Amino acid sequence: MSAHRRDARISRRGLLGLAALVALPAAGIGCSALKSDDVATGTGKSTASGQVPVSEPSSAAPTPEPFANADPEQKLGGTVPFVPGKALFGSYLGLDGMEYAEALALRKKQLGRSQRIVHLFYAWRDDLPSSVPYLPKGSIPMVSWRGTKHETILSSEADEYIAASARRLKALDQPVMLRWGWEMNGDWYAWGGFKNAQNAAGYVECYQKLWKIFDQEGADNVSWVWSPNWNNSPNEPWNRMEAYYPGDEYVDWVGVSGYNLHKEDPATLFDPVYQKYSPVKPLIITEIGSVDRGGTSKADWITDFAGYVEQRPAIGGVVWFDTDTHPSYPERWRIDTDAASTAAYKAMARSPRFSG
Template sequence: MRRRSLLGLGAGALAAVPLAGCETYRSNDAVPPVVSHPAPSASGASAAASPVTKGGGAVPFQPGQVMLGAYVDLKGRSASAGIDLRRRQLGRAERIVHRYFSWTDQLPVSLGYVSGRSTLMISWRGPEYKDINGGASDRLIARAAKRMAQRKRPTLMRWAWDMNRDFYKWGGPANNRDTEGYIQAFRRIHRIFGEEGADNVAWVWSPNWNSRPGEDWNHFKHYYPGDEYVDWAGISGFAQTQSPGDMFDEFYATYAARKPIMISEVSVVDRGGSSKPEWIAALQEWIKAHPAVGASVWFDTDTHPSSRENWRIDSTAASLAAYKAMSNDPVFTG
């Protein structure tokens, strides 16, 4: 399946805007300093209480350990070859192997390149909410659930990610601002998976840090399905000039006391010089300062449709060295 259909991007999508939702960058722009923000103050109105010490459902959260994984899609290499290259470069398997599937795809019972040390995360795109909430998709959902049950391995399910953005058909902006419709759809899929015995699935709810349009009705909090339906609270973000704290502090403060946190899709625009390796190091330190974070998944690709950006961890030798330093940190080696 073509990657364009997997990610749901139209042919006219701008290079960086669909990912980061920010202004287009130029490589000769001045490089701003990258400073990771401290955790929100405990006395602040939006500060989180003490972070969770358990949770994650079928893929349990391990306090003090961060599962470091990636979506790997490298030009000129198969998925298997790309993942094997990363295993050799990092000296270990990805803890999370992230793949995208369309709504009508047959979800995988097994994938040969997902090792016994890795957990598969499926990003499963959605249709319009009415196609789920009216019952028309129940059989399709049940078939998918049965296949997941046949996997018999813990699997992360990230359904209809970035729903608070305006470029996906499963987003609130494309569904008449019906954030409740998203919640109903998420809960219906969750219920059917339970009825089909897919209790090996851990549910990742995953908005983007930057809502578009940036109006209150479209804030990520209005899409939350409820604690009963979410195992991991995920957040995606593609940085241009933002620090990790700029993107993730608010989300952490909102959900860290309730659910383990996953940085479910992350990368950074390379603005030249040492900007990208410095940002990777800042991400490493931000995660270590936020103990409810139990997983981080890099968007490790140079094949994104309509994008000239190289999101790979080895886009430069310095970037790879920074990422390897994070991978070798004891917090990330679990």
């Protein structure tokens, strides 16, 4: 999926990064066709997640033992600790006509609780936040920071900018999740292997370099989220998601983007990542939403997803893509498109499993 998202401002200043949208008709195409790498900063908008229909994986595979191969010396989740049996619950909010603070207030009123994760998007050359004034008490910002071409990072021309970005997140003086260069196994972003001579190793080098610069700057409040798309596009050996994995030392959470666009069930979207990485890392669903096909279809899918998370103990966070400001795709991803969907979402948000 790709989108302009309506800006969520702090003091009337755009906080998110702009990703320009390729103007294509939405009917009959997968959302990956709407991806674009063009970026203009300072306008308060961003891009969403891609979807590529593929054959469904088997959901009958045995669920691996969570963290069986994890390094006992590493704290699960880093500065945003994983809590067994609990999932942090949050969203990206982009609601038509509302500032981010107003959207947070609406969802708190509807759900009877605050967001534990507030998802924010930034372009590569944006200033990362040194404060988020509207952040609810006890909430954690998850910063999705766009990448750039590998050579820009590896040539060292961006070293000081990266260091300054580290200092800004350090100044937050609270735990923050950093999701840099997401969906790198898709063919739609400048930092993916597809747009860098089919070189997945270059992405790994970039990720590790950013991590080391942040470490040198003392930004030890950052919890690092490595977040592929749920499937690979193109689906070729060089583009396997595991080829982009930076290594256990550099990853605190494994994230994944996945949307119910083509009637995918939760196991189809998320089990490939869960099977690979739950033995070593906690997982967070970093972008998720569901198409409404009439009746109770959307509510039923939300309920099914909640049940899926109940059965996957290594999932420690879920971040919904809760927006209706996606102009070039007909689906409105906000959760309150009908009463049944709102009720299903509320039931999930208020369940013990999502009380992290």
